């Protein structure tokens with residue numbers, strides 16, 4: 192099947208007389224007739240559900256769908272994108288280890304890496320998204336165990352050169368994790384460019400309707416955990432799980448099984464059946480939505496560029512966007528709905544513009560079916576002075592616009608009337 196059909200059919204195939212729509216298995220636990228059978232489930236000798244912290248049929252169906260969309264061997268849904276980022280790394284690194292990240296990533300992920308994970312003894316080096324091959328190579332240390340980047344970065348809209356970073360990660364025998372939230376597997380499939388692990392905040396386009404917080408980790412099955420001696424957790428017995436050796440027992444699925452039976456078991460940041468059901472509904476129409484979001488954003492970006500009250504627009508399909516080669520390579524079908532816009536004027540003018548919008552909503556969110564805006568200088572970054580904002584690379588007149596599925600004439604009409612107020 193092609194990806195549009197997989198969005199409808201992967202993960203769940205009802206048998207004769209069963210519900211056509213994926214059922215919500217609203218149950219913490221599952222009933223068995225014999226202790227011997229439950230023992231087999233606990234020993235991971237048989238597949239089956241026993242407690243929804245470790246697995247639930249609704250959640251599992253959606254996991255299998257997302258794994259299929261990305262072209263991976265397995266997936267694990269989590270309670271949020273944040274927990275997916277965290278667990279994707281904690282499944283590889285521990286205290287005393289180090290990883291390398293592109294600096295063009297989501298602000299919440301920067302905090303996680305720079306503050307919380309450092310407190311746990313996990314060290315990170317941030318590199319410029321455009322770092323040269325030599326600069327990336329020079330950042331590796333003996334204890335470096337992973338590389339991380341975002342396909343399309345939130346909110347700076349940079350494109351991560353997955354193939355380049357993957358090549359250098361693999362020269363150093365470490366896996367590369369790509370946050371594919373904004374692109375979704377419809378616009379880009381990072382495994383095709385050498386990524387080993389993909390994560391998503393399903394809160395964004397996968398759900399797409401502003402209903403549920405969630406995340407997912409997808410395993411390509413391609414990374415060799417055995418060769419380098421760097422990943423003993425994979426190749427030696429896990430005493431917390433009856434001495435299982437993940438690479439021996441689970442082969443290509445070692446990473447994603449370990450994430451579930453070790454980390455999800457212990458941390459408990461699990462996705463609920465009902466939220467997974469909503470994500471599944473989002474996935475069914477994702478191919479239509481993400482293409483339309485991209486088309487609408489392309490139209491709005493070009494219109495805004497011509498508007499006299501706009502200072503600059505940053506979107507990959509504009510000729511002013513400097514990374515055309517990366518756009519053509521990684522995002523040939525579209526670049527999502529998110530645009531960065533600077534209006535002429537300062538912090539107050541940007542705020543006045545946003546307060547004058549009628550249809551478009553002011554939200555701390557992106558990637559919704561309804562167009563929304565965020566003004567970092569008066570919300571997420573409001574405690575910063577103009578000088579501090581500049582240091583953080585966020586201008587006081589910067590607005591993040593997430594273009595929805597409305598008629599673009601209506602979106603432009605609202606933007607134009609609000610610009611007229613300043």
Ligand SMILES: *Cc1c(COP(=O)(O)O)cnc(C)c1O
Pocket residue numbers: 271272273274276297299300341344345370372373391392393394395404405406
């Ligand atoms: C929103 C977001 C996250 C965090 O996801 P939550 O679901 O809000 O926890 C991570 N990465 C990217 C790119 C995001 O946009």
